[in-house]
Amino acid sequence: MTDKVIQYSIVVPLYNEELVVKETYKRLKSVMDSTGENYEIIFVNDGSRDKTAVITKEICDRDKKIKFISFSRNFGHQLAITAGMDNSSGNAVVVIDADLQDPPEVILKMIEKWKEGYEVVYGQRAKRKGETFFKKLTARIFYRMLNSMTDIDIPVDTGDFRLIDRKVCDALKTVPERNRYVRGLISWLGFKQIGVQFIREERFAGETKYPLKKMVEFATDAITSFSYKPLKLAMYSGSIISIISFVYLIFVIIQKLFTNGIVAGWTSLVALMLFFNGVILMILGIMGEYIGRIYDEAKGRPLYIIGEKKGF
Known part of the structure; x- marks a missing residue:
């Protein structure tokens, strides 16, 4: 891993994740070290009110592959992802949440597909553990309703967990809209894409950052951004x-x-x-x-x- 060129940038948005950030770092480091290629992990603190920033800065001081961004206040999950992408320099950029519901080990499968020539590789949830029947049902209805209402193909049962090529990341920077639905914007850009199925795990620790109110707001952003x-x-x-x-x-x-x-x-x-x-x-x-x-x-x-x- 002596090559100075960064091959992979891992973007991890953080909001009140003091209970999980160390484990997230450990799992991500293990996975990325196994690639034998140069990488960076960009943690984006979205105005956390706990010790998330302190813990992450300590990790950053110990490991030169870790980079840290902290917002002046809470701007939201989608903008934390955007900031990480804007400040990344890898040939491929991976977005993954810190709660470890999306297993970091799936990144290796995404890298395989990227090397086959795919420019967007999204994680597709085959099964969702630890979620209520209501959340599973509403998520299933929402994704299919959104897909039927828009003129672009937004893959169902997907989140922001995905790998995108540098050219996709650079193209996304030219889309400055504020009420962002990043996974929809990536689909809108086009490019060659494919899904990798995985089983979504329960949260490692802490509480969900998307209660019902935020889910409704997020769904509203998605629908109004891509459908009239x-x-x-x-x-x-x-x-x-x-x-x-x-x-x-x-x-x-x-x-x-x-x-x-x-x-x-x-x-x-x-x-x-x-x-x-x-x-x-x-x-x-x-x-x-x-x-x-x-x-x-x-x-x-x-x-x-x-x-x-x-x-x-």
Whole structure:
């Protein structure tokens, strides 16, 4: 491993991972040393509030292959991945979370596929251990719904665990959008890609960093970043409701003029008003999501702010 050229860059986003970061380093080092090629491991601290930064800096001081980036505050998982990629120098870049649910040993299989000529090698979950039925079900529904709503092929049952070629990483740098869904952006870029199946393990330690609220926000970012179909759905829903309302209005007028029927009273009127007002607010909410993202892009702020770097 005397070659000065870095062959592999391993990007590891960190957020409150003090219980697992040492084991993550140990496993990654063992796997990458077995390749016999030069590598770097880039730990990106995303504003952790525990001892994650302290522990990682100690590792960085002991091992020259370790590089450390720390944000000035919490900017989010996707931007931590982005920062690691932006500061990487390897011919191939691997993204892996610190929780060890994605086994580092799978990286060796990804390297094999990369050497065969594939430019994107993504990890595809054949089985998910330690996750609730609800999470498995919602994840399965989300990935398939997203794939059906977009014009690009985003592989199902995949996360950010993947290897990308240097040319893919450089191309990704030219995509500066802020509400990022990195795995979708990589699929949007194109390039020759293939999946490697693996069994996703339980977390080594600590708690998940994606509770239900963050999962919903992440799903919203993914859908609004790659599909206009929610806006079309809002338009179609509004059109259908308008037509139904117009037909009902004609029916009420005819009933009033030509029959002795009695028009329904306040209860039905209030129910209809609440229903239509709810639909209108839903449509406005969908539009607001897209407008909010336009506003974020228009501000032109940096994607992230680095507070500290070591090992570079």
